[in-house]
Amino acid sequence: MEAPTAVGGGVAWRLWALVPIVLLALAVAVVVSQGDRVVDLLGGTPPPADEFDVRRVEFREGEIRIEVRNPQRDDLTIASVTVDDAIVPFTLDGPATLGRLRTSTIVVPYAWVEDEPIAVGVTSSTGIETVEEIPAAVLTPQPSARGFFGYGLIGLLVGVVPVALGLLWLPSLRRADARWLAAFMALTAGLLTFLGIEALAEALELQAALPSALGGPGLVLLGVAASALGMTFLSARLSRGKTGMTGLALALLVAVGIGVHNLGEGLAIGTSFSTGELQLGAFLVIGFMVHNLTEGLGIAAPASGARVTVWQLIGLALIAGAPAILGTWLGGYAARGTL
Amino acid sequence: MAKFTRRRLLCATAPLAAAAPLGAKIAIGGGDAAAAGHDHSTHRTTESHSDHARMGHAAMIGDGAPAVGGPNELDELLYPPPALPYKPGRVRPYTLVATDEEIEIAPGVFFPAWTYNGTVPGPVIRATEDDLLRVRFINRGSHPHTIHFHGIHPTNMDGVFEIVVPGDELTYEFPARPAGLHLYHCHSTPLKKHIHKGLYGAFIVDPKVPRAPARELVFVMNGYDTDGDGGNNFYTVNGRSFYYARYPIRVRKGELVRVYLANLTEFDLINSFHLHADFFRYQPTGTGDNWEYTDTVMQCQGQRGVLEVQFSNSGTFMFHAHQSEFTELGWMGYFQVEE
Numbered sequence A: 001m002e003a004p005t006a007v008g009g010g011v012a013w014r015l016w017a018l019v020p021i022v023l024l025a026l027a028v029a030v031v032v033s034q035g036d037r038v039v040d041l042l043g044g045t046p047p048p049a050d051e052f053d054v055r056r057v058e059f060r061e062g063e064i065r066i067e068v069r070n071p072q073r074d075d076l077t078i079a080s081v082t083v084d085d086a087i088v089p090f091t092l093d094g095p096a097t098l099g100r101l102r103t104s105t106i107v108v109p110y111a112w113v114e115d116e117p118i119a120v121g122v123t124s125s126t127g128i129e130t131v132e133e134i135p136a137a138v139l140t141p142q143p144s145a146r147g148f149f150g151y152g153l154i155g156l157l158v159g160v161v162p163v164a165l166g167l168l169w170l171p172s173l174r175r176a177d178a179r180w181l182a183a184f185m186a187l188t189a190g191l192l193t194f195l196g197i198e199a200l201a202e203a204l205e206l207q208a209a210l211p212s213a214l215g216g217p218g219l220v221l222l223g224v225a226a227s228a229l230g231m232t233f234l235s236a237r238l239s240r241g242k243t244g245m246t247g248l249a250l251a252l253l254v255a256v257g258i259g260v261h262n263l264g265e266g267l268a269i270g271t272s273f274s275t276g277e278l279q280l281g282a283f284l285v286i287g288f289m290v291h292n293l294t295e296g297l298g299i300a301a302p303a304s305g306a307r308v309t310v311w312q313l314i315g316l317a318l319i320a321g322a323p324a325i326l327g328t329w330l331g332g333y334a335a336r337g338t339l
Numbered sequence B: 001m002a003k004f005t006r007r008r009l010l011c012a013t014a015p016l017a018a019a020a021p022l023g024a025k026i027a028i029g030g031g032d033a034a035a036a037g038h039d040h041s042t043h044r045t046t047e048s049h050s051d052h053a054r055m056g057h058a059a060m061i062g063d064g065a066p067a068v069g070g071p072n073e074l075d076e077l078l079y080p081p082p083a084l085p086y087k088p089g090r091v092r093p094y095t096l097v098a099t100d101e102e103i104e105i106a107p108g109v110f111f112p113a114w115t116y117n118g119t120v121p122g123p124v125i126r127a128t129e130d131d132l133l134r135v136r137f138i139n140r141g142s143h144p145h146t147i148h149f150h151g152i153h154p155t156n157m158d159g160v161f162e163i164v165v166p167g168d169e170l171t172y173e174f175p176a177r178p179a180g181l182h183l184y185h186c187h188s189t190p191l192k193k194h195i196h197k198g199l200y201g202a203f204i205v206d207p208k209v210p211r212a213p214a215r216e217l218v219f220v221m222n223g224y225d226t227d228g229d230g231g232n233n234f235y236t237v238n239g240r241s242f243y244y245a246r247y248p249i250r251v252r253k254g255e256l257v258r259v260y261l262a263n264l265t266e267f268d269l270i271n272s273f274h275l276h277a278d279f280f281r282y283q284p285t286g287t288g289d290n291w292e293y294t295d296t297v298m299q300c301q302g303q304r305g306v307l308e309v310q311f312s313n314s315g316t317f318m319f320h321a322h323q324s325e326f327t328e329l330g331w332m333g334y335f336q337v338e339e
Helices: A002-042 A145-167 A170-175 A178-207 A215-238 A246-275 A278-303 A310-321 A323-333 B003-011 B014-018 B022-028 B031-039 B191-196 B323-326
Strands: A053-060 A062-070 A075-083 A092-095 A101-111 A118-123 A129-134 B091-106 B108-118 B125-128 B132-138 B169-175 B182-187 B200-206 B216-222 B234-237 B248-254 B254-264 B270-275 B278-283 B292-294 B295-298 B304-310 B317-319 B332-338
Touching: A002 B278, A053 A118, A053 A129, A062 A118, A062 B014, A075 A101, A145 A246, A145 A310, A145 A323, A170 A178, A170 A278, A178 A215, A178 A246, A178 A278, A215 A246, A246 A310, A246 A323, A278 A310, A278 B014, A310 A323, B022 B248, B091 B125, B091 B234, B091 B323, B125 B132, B182 B254, B182 B304, B200 B216, B216 B248, B216 B270, B254 B270, B292 B295, B295 B304
Parallel strands: B091 B132, B125 B200, B216 B254, B248 B332
Antiparallel strands: A053 A062, A062 A101, A075 A118, A092 A101, A118 A129, B091 B108, B132 B169, B182 B200, B216 B234, B254 B304, B270 B295, B270 B317, B278 B292, B278 B304, B317 B332
């Protein structure tokens, strides 16, 4: 007799539990529609900053292209454009008045001087000038087979090659003493922990530069949660209900994680080349190569106890390393200020 | 740069990495950006002849010049009221009303100005020496203002201590002295703000012995700091940047052209006037017999003078500040000299 009552009561209570959520939604709707009036009660709301977000400045033959975005809630109108503190004629590829997060490209016919610093300014209808200083004007690379191959080659050098070289330690690891193996596994764990902490710190630092409308720390934590869930899901799939993962499965898991990480490295390198920081790019390549050798070791260590074919090893190297190629392409051709 | 902590780390270790011969190879294979930066054999000129029509001064004349409004809209400021022959005991009445106005100073760029009679600069005030000047001043603005005239007058007519609060009015009355080109401006504090917001104008006192008949023009040089950083974003004569580039001033070859030139630019120490392809005679402050024969004059803030020119040729004669920055931020125009 008691059981049905309990179930019925449960349904009622569950429905009752929805009430606060529904009411909250209503309250939020009211604030969204009337929020300005509530804020007005406080008095003295400052005017909008009216600054543009200069996303990209491209240098072409006899032409500068400036991509701007409106990072604020209020509309923002492009009224005047300067190059090196001089008003210049321009045309717009997009609207002059930008709604929130809308972008437009300003096209300025201009005989810019190669390799010299240059500053572009965009003035809003309220007279606020946003100035973007470019350390050196360099012809923006347009997609070409040669450049595409170049970026791909760099991605290969940074990602696939060192990981593959690291995997060559596999035979030595197999013959190594169990204590040494444990030590290398610990090294792998340490490496991944370091990468995790470093990536998180870097992500938090990067998000500070983003327009607030795009998220902030929450966005980073959302990304962390998403990748953790993804990896957990993958790990569950790989172990298929068994008590533990096989060595190869663990190696695959590590390779996937490292692959995602290398995508970011590729982006950094591609961006650095495309923004003209060439020397830095070359050093970046060397640094990442040396660094990524240990990633190969990290993949090899868990696989040392299992039987692995050459093809599987190649596959692991590609999973861990190839995303760097994708990254350099993305960074090289789609480099944005926000990347 | 500061975005990539990883990159900074590697930059710091770069000297070590530079030892690797691999570095050189990577730099060569670094894609299009590398080629643009280093390959001087394919050094690019960033303009072609056809581009010139879209750029530079050629693009800054007529409809290509980014100036506000239609033709003849600034005639009241450009052409002063006529000089009257000396007549003892004559009263010259004027009414100046201070208002807050949102004025368009360049296409689409609005400046929250404080004005006399709705324009920046204010109207030209003209009297013959020893005329009794009677200026009724009404403050319909939101801040306390005054009118401070340059010239010889009782100190209680000096517009320094007699502050006119919003809604109030005051009549300034004094004999116009000495003959020359003078100024008037607000002298409320903060002085910089009250002047820069637009409360100023030209004050011509004609000598009892009239000047030779001429086509007379008034140029009041000014600037606008639209983003409040203490530096001007736009420069003009008579209030609108590039206005006389869009609508050249028409005069006749050989006729006497007299320009009353005054500098009311805030923030910058000096401003200047340079005439192309001819010379003029310049009388500092419009007083005395000290005429200079030149094509360029410099004025500090508040300085002014009278210049006279008879064009020796017909054609398009550029004039502008000989500070290139001011020129390219709007202080530029043309005389169209006809046969």
